[in-house]
Amino acid sequence: MATRQRIMRIRRDYNRWVADETMEDYALRFTAESARKWSAFRVANTALGSISFLALEAIGGALTVAHGFTNSIAAILFVSVLIFIASLPICLSAARAGVDVDLLTRGAGFGYIGSTITSLIYASFTFIFFGIEAVILAAMLDSFFGVPLWAGYILCAVVVVPLVTHGITFISRVQTWTQPVWLVLNILPLIGLLIAHPDWIEGWTAYGGQHGDNGFNLLAFGAAVSVLFALITQTGEQVDYIRFLPPRATQKKWVWWGALLAGGPGWIAFDVLKLLAGSFLAYAGLQAGLSVAQAVQPAEMYRLAFGTLIASPAIVLAVTAVFVALSQIKINVTNAYAGSLAWSNFFSRITHSHPGRVVWLVFNIAVALLLMELGVYNTIEQVLFIYSNVAAAWMGALVADLAINKPLGLSPAGIEFKRAHLYDVNPVGVGSMALSVIASFLAYYGLLGALAQAMSTFIAFGVAFAAAPVIAWATDGRYYLARKPRAAWAEKSSLQCVICEHDFEPRDMAYCPVYTGPICSLCCTLDARCGDGCKPHARLSAQVMTPLRAALPDAVIRALANPVGSFMVVFLLFSATVGIVFLGIRAQAPASADLDTAFWKAFFVFAVIGGITAWALVLARQSRLVAQEETRRQTSLLMSEIRAHQRTDAALQKAKETAEAANMAKSRYVIGISHELRSPLNAILGYAQLLERDNSIPERRRDGVRTIRRSGEHLAALIEGLLDISKIEAGRIELYRDEIRLPEFLDQIVQMLRLQAEAKSISFTFDAPPRLPSIVHSDERRLRQILINLLSNAIKFTRAGGVTLRLRFRSEVAEFEIIDTGIGIAPDDLARIFEPFQRGGNSHAPSTPGVGLGLTITKTLAEVMGGEVTVRSTLGEGSTFRLRLLLSGKAEQPVAEERRITGQAVSGRPARVLVADDDADHRSLVADLLQPLGFDVRLAADGAECLRLAREEAPDLFLLDIAMPGMTGWELARQVRENLGLKAPIIMVSANALELAPPAEGQHHDDVLPKPVSVAALLDKIGDLLGVTWTFADRALPAPSAARLSPSQAANLRHLAAIGYVGGIRERLDALEAEDPEASAAIAELRGYISEYRLDAFIAALPEEEA
The missing domain is CATH 1.10.4160.10 (Hydantoin permease)
Known part of the structure; x- marks a missing residue:
């Protein structure tokens, strides 16, 4: 079914004669009641002038x-x-x-x-x-x-x-x-x-x-x-x-x-x-x-x-x-x-x-x-x-x-x-x-x-x-009304026409679906572009063709619809009309053979003229129809780019429903339990962050705590990946403009994927230019997802040889190439490799897990971010995937050293925080985090208890879970605002990321926070909403224990840090420790800075260069 053509509104300005109703006298339109200003006698007297x-x-x-x-x-x-x-x-x-x-x-x-x-x-x-x-x-x-x-x-x-x-x-x-x-x-x-x-x-x-x-x-x-x-x-x-x-x-x-x-x-x-x-x-x-x-x-x-x-x-x-x-x-x-x-x-x-x-x-x-x-x-x-x-x-x-x-x-x-x-x-x-x-x-x-x-x-x-x-x-x-007027308009005194922008009484107005608004009867009459989009079934052509289609075979209908058939119909109508007129005139004249001959000659002359006219009319109509069709086609092409993502999502949704119904059920089940996965994960990550901040934890245990945190973050990323599939199905992809520290970001990905490559006994090479921008702007999570998907696929299908990640920068356009020496892709498969649920047809390919959505998601995300993913491959030799993406840079600024918050720099009554969550672990986590920082924390297991405590305690801040038994967090926030009249800030916390959206006008919360909760993000939001001035632990500069390193060794490490090559720094530190075991203490401290990506502290710890 063809979609209705969208027509842009163009304001119609009538000439002075039409715009002046004194001269126009409501021609073509209903006579407004406001215009009936003459007395009944005067109107009747005017009408009687015709006698x-x-x-x-x-x-x-x-x-x-x-x-x-x-x-x-x-x-x-x-x-x-x-x-x-x-x-x-x-x-x-x-x-x-x-x-x-x-x-x-x-x-x-x-x-x-x-x-x-x-x-x-x-x-x-x-x-x-x-x-x-x-x-x-x-x-x-x-x-x-x-x-x-x-x-x-x-x-x-x-x-x-x-x-x-x-x-x-x-x-x-x-x-x-x-x-x-x-x-x-x-x-x-x-x-x-x-x-x-x-x-x-x-x-x-x-x-x-x-x-x-x-x-x-x-x-x-x-x-x-x-x-x-x-x-x-x-x-x-x-x-x-x-x-x-x-x-x-x-x-x-x-x-x-x-x-x-x-x-x-x-x-x-x-x-x-x-x-x-x-x-x-x-x-x-x-x-x-x-x-x-x-x-x-x-x-x-x-x-x-x-x-x-x-x-x-x-x-x-x-x-x-x-x-x-x-x-x-x-x-x-x-x-x-x-x-x-x-x-x-x-x-x-x-x-x-x-x-x-x-x-x-x-x-x-x-x-x-x-x-x-x-x-x-x-x-x-x-x-x-x-x-x-x-x-x-x-x-x-x-x-x-x-x-x-x-x-x-x-x-x-x-x-x-x-x-x-x-x-x-x-x-x-x-x-x-x-x-x-x-x-x-x-x-x-x-x-x-x-x-x-x-x-x-x-x-x-x-x-x-x-x-x-x-x-x-x-x-x-049934042929009186093609559609009924809008009953609600009868209550209005006037409506503005979307075309001429004048006000008219409702009786003179109709709703136009083409211009999507009220239109006056005059503008409606004069419009030649809409094609009667409001009543296609009531057009003359439809009224004529409907009974003809019912009565005549399709072949006859097609013959009548072509130009020759249309010409014959118009010509016969014209000839019949002329013939009837001539018959009427001839009937009034006396019988005469000469007169009959004259009439026949005149009839044939008119028939020739009628034939020429009919052919001209048919050709003109055909030309107009072709032009209209071309206009519609061009309009459709121009609009296709805007609708591209909608069509892609719709096609993906339909394909998943028809081809992978069982897999969809599984995916939906996993998404459905993501809330249950996030709740314990929230406790794991939260306490890992608390332990990481605890100075009493021995240094030898800190790496283990960091491993727990990183593993939890990886698990959270996996859950986010599942949610991404759901968002792509629903067409709800959202992009963010993050500041990405590019060297550290790439090193994280390289180190993660290198382990996978080593587990398969293949090499992994990272080829980057000597100098990279320190900070770029893009959606960090989406970019990580795209690169990991492409690199994981390359490693998955490579049995021998290696995988190379090559990066080139030109005018803020990053070009990533993922090159592998794997099994390659058959030419027939290249055309459909990015389609949903499609996997390569190579019978020699290793059996690998997956449902065929990785490349689809990758391509979709890349296009949504304004980039593109292309592939070239040779069967049996390997493949090269190329990702081109705009990564706009930012002027380099000194990185503020992260300092650990120890408390508040205020005296008096501590700020009271009321936490409402049905998860006891989450409540304990928040209490363990905030109480040492000087907050008075009150805990509630459900909405009713939260309302009771709110009446008694008058908290300064609410942390409300959304999914609670009996009363949701949204309803609880509404009652806090409307029933209790409290103005304290409210932060909504949820394990379901799909429920979270920034507060809009008319809503009752002030901010949102996803689970697992980031301690830094939570403290930043509390500081902003309550205006808290934090106190920080002093962090002394590193002791000059690294002075055992020679100037040349320090210069080499300083160069690697300047280009952000964290992987190279780790390899060099391992080599230095093997050469000089007595430098282990200095190297361990340098390794700690690198594990936290604190390159500024790392450089400061290195011995100064010789003059």
Whole structure:
């Protein structure tokens, strides 16, 4: 399974138009409650500004002229009731949720990408009706004042732009200022006309249209319904304003509902009056002698009506011009505003870019202007019929989801609009809309009969309305939400977006796993890098491929996925779309063989163009996928180094679990009893250190005590080695920066391994440069472990010859070479020699104990320390392991001579130390160590006794074991701090090194100390925590007993000490004692300094050089 690509956060800075919400008006996002600052009346009044569009009068007049009074009025009343019922749930849901019609559609059955189709439908509605209104005004300017149409189009388009740039803020002012004037100019001429010609009312109601039949005709009624039903899309424009209604809880109930009904579905009531007015005015125009074309023109209608009130033709012309211009501006600011929102939503999802709502405002007006200049609106009637079917299908699916699915629980309650929480396509809305479009087109093109053709728009709405609940029930509503929002966020007032770093209300935020933080809906919409990492199952590609994989063989799926298959799919879709459009156009034309030939030629031309376009799209997509895959691969390679140790540890863990389960059990058992091993070892080492400090111990016994201590330290190192395996398994290797006295350090290792080599009767050679740095920095224990592992392996597999340790230094980089003359390693084994649980496959190799972890641990430790281990070998001749490691040096400083602590340099009450440990030997050891130094030591065997003594004695220091019966040391430390309120320092002591960690904030201890306890380390910590001033035993300089040595002998020993060659010093002292037995006393004292690695005292004891 591929890991999710990590994407670095890059702060998104929006341009001034997007950042300014006064201009942006919350396009693409939830309308924040803090932004709903206008009164309910003002919002409703702004929404009602859309009723001013004169296309209503034109439609009402055209329907009356075409189908007569009875059919047109019946259609107007029927459609108005249906639109009111359909608009109510849409406006109510939008007002409650604070979303525009696009965001509402997303959450009401269409999905994130599915609603892109409806955004395009809605945007088309806005520029179509913008153009219709502008054409009406331009025609009036041409007819009344002689302004050329092309200039009138530009004027009508440009004048709207500055009124809409600042959204509802300025539009609400425009509508408030113009509403009273418009109402007066709209009502007065109608009253004047009715007063002047009251008899026309009777004639109007009896008017039968151009066909002269005023009876009800179902076909005529259906045709009128199809035209009128396109107005339902106007509900979307009402929603774009209604979303600014103040929250319901902040308003009186009747005020809020009144504003909602008036500004929302109530628009259709006002439109009915205007449709009726247009119907009557058209009849009046015909009665006044106007032509049919003039009678259905709104400008001519109102010029006739104003003429009944005003005698002067010039004033009538002027007043009519003012009224038409005012009506056009009032409706077109709404068309332009709604179009800017629709295009913003459409292009933001297609391009993942949003230059600002103002840019799309200009774009929407430019499209309308282009269509006007090209004269498209002169032949737009057929397009409107088709558009009406598609719009009705959208609204039918939307209303069904809001009015049926949500109340019945077929879809989730509320409106979810964020990309992060939605499926790309919801089959409820998209599927029902597709079914209704197919059914309505079949009806529209006459395939279902004449009546169905007349009622095609109503069929579109009805099929979508019926299909949506069925699909929601069939899919169990699972395609509404890809994931649920975080419930805990609802309690917060605001959250900061990790991308744009602005604060937004929780409803506008989603958690992004790719950017690992909250992200606002706008930044989420515009992000093109995340690949929908939060919902991979809800992407369009996944939704398409899942059913295809279930239905088609794998071979077919692979064929469709390759570039040729993708090209065929895109090309066929394009060709089918063009073919359907051509069929629709051809169906409206008369039968003609020449016309058929022309259509086929046009189709093939478009097919060629479509093929080229499809191939370009497929190649571009393929290139993008390759680039994305390359980016992911490069990112994976760049991250691989960071994850290298994690993968190594995981692989080692898995290998041990599968290949060496029994050995793992044994290892874990040994680690588990390490606590029990450390406890007695603690007593051994502790008392060995005490005896070593005791001056009463004879000198001849001191070597034995030192042997006991060194053996104990070696045993402790073995236990640490077992713990190292556990730490490597758990990935918890910790490195320390120690000061290593390199000559002494190397001599210890050389002397230890030389004994092993001598036991096998092979030679051991140490080859080092003449001068080595006295002090280097590294992890001493890990470096010792690496060298001992490599040298032990070399000795183990060498039967004859010898082993050589060679050291070279270059620019603080140490290069160790371990060369042996052993059996060597086969070439096949070299590749896996460092893998866990792997041992050489040489059948002639001696049988040696081991589980195959030594070299694995060595290589891992070397790499963790920043070095490397390499090997070269020849089978039968030997091997050379090379370790390269940075050992940074330190300026040489005189070594402070270690002095033995004898007590404290203070008077008064001795410091009281309370020791809590279930091990009696450890308690006795600490008491024997501290009491001679002037401490008052109190002992407790468990936590309860420790708490009792703490209350009674008020100790100055606590030494607490971690693993005690009844109460752990951690709990005991907490009670000492919280329950007793004691501030005395606490040192935690444990035999389990895995339990120890330096104190962190909020913990109750001051320091940690592992068992076996180092006396020097314990005294150093006590001195630091209690501020003790120690007293030391005087250590006299060595007596000049070494004066028996000759100057040349002393000079030779001084040279060996200067280079730190302790092994050479020991060999030379043995030779001198054999030459001069009487010098044994002086040599013994010099040997004592060397055994303690006190090279400064050794040099001081040598005779001075001759001048």
